[in-house]
Amino acid sequence: MKVIELNLTKKMDQPLAVALGYFDGLHLGHQAVIKEVVDYAKKHQIRSAVMTFSPNPNQFLNKLNSPHLLTPHQEKIRVLKELGVDELIILPFNEELAKMRATDFIQRYLIEPSIAHVSTGFDFRFGYRGEGEVTLLANYSKHFSLNVTPKCELNEEKIGATEIKSYLAEGNLEKVTQMLGRPYRLRGVVVSGKQRGRQIGFPTANLKLSEDYVIPKCGVYAVKVEVRGRHYVGMCNIGHNPTFNFNHQICIETYILDFDADIYGEELILDFCAYLRDEQRFSSIEKLMEQLAFDRQLVRSYFKLDLQ
Ligand SMILES: Cc1cc2nc3c(=O)[nH]c(=O)nc-3n(C[C@H](O)[C@H](O)[C@H](O)COP(=O)(O)O)c2cc1C
Ligand SMILES: Nc1ncnc2c1ncn2[C@@H]1O[C@H](COP(=O)(O)OP(=O)(O)OP(=O)(O)O)[C@@H](O)[C@H]1O
Structure with missing residues (x-):
């Protein structure tokens, strides 16, 4: 898997299908979003990518010294390789990105690089103060196709990084393993x-x-x-x-x-x-x-x- 740390500014060499998000934990919800992109890329014979941010947006916005992650950088790379992702694109999360309007984000990181396909989850938010929702992405169908993964749940509870962190704090490894799909x-x-x-x-x-x-x-x-x-x-x-x-x-x-x-x-x-x-x-x-x-x-x- 190729790891690219850059500002995507120009057209990519090859068409890409991207999964968008921070993806801490790479739990079953994240895996559903990513598998869709890997399958789409295979079917259309293009490359699959995960587009994420560094540092962790929460750490940047809340000025936390240490984010305490479920899948820190190297661990994330390892799991993404196992999922068959071709590229990991890391956008630097800085003042500029934090203040970028949602429509500018789409223009700069999805349209200009000619991203062919975008996959996100039902509650993905992006752009200044999280103003952009998946419904906004759907307006750009002439530029890229879009897949929105519905909420993945375990016994009617959302599978999420916050939930997994609290189960780890309780020592409830059964739930942790079920939500991650691995120990x-x-x-x-x-x-x-x-x-x-x-x-x-x-x-x-x-x-x-x-x-x-x-x-x-x-x-x-x-x-x-x-x-x-x-x-x-x-x-x-x-x-x-x-x-x-x-x-x-x-x-x-x-x-x-x-x-x-x-x-x-x-x-x-x-x-x-x-x-x-x-x-x-x-x-x-x-x-x-x-x-x-x-x-x-x-x-x-x-x-x-x-x-x-
Ligand atoms: C499986 C396991 C369980 C342990 N449980 C306890 C415990 O309940 N209470 C405790 O004081 N130390 C516990 N210990 C820690 C031992 O006190 C520790 O192995 C010993 O202090 C050696 O430390 P050292 O590696 O720094 O020399 C446990 C260690 C292991 C491997
Ligand atoms: N349980 C889930 N079911 C479906 N999609 C999900 C689920 N959890 C997260 N996603 C999606 O995965 C992508 C990456 O999620 P990201 O880590 O950015 O945010 P998140 O929703 O805060 O994740 P989490 O809830 O695990 O912290 C987003 O598009 C998000 O909507």
């Missing part, structure tokens, strides 16, 4: 901890996130783990390690089952599959160890591994 993923690098895990028989890989992700609720999770291109299962604790000494900074650490290797500095990918329990402060290290052994059995049975 929630964190990616980072293994850094050294205080080496206490090893001493209590549960060495852990401490994760330093590679991008600004939304962190799920503190607690213990059954996770799928990918490291050095191989797949494992594990149990991940997100929290403050209160039994030892309450750490103010949240730490994300994973005990990988049936694994013993030095992976400091390696990339680690965690897929969050099930919420097992809250983090607790135990009265002794022995009690914590007993609980960890119990958690390990739970993880084995969750993933239907032979109990050992």
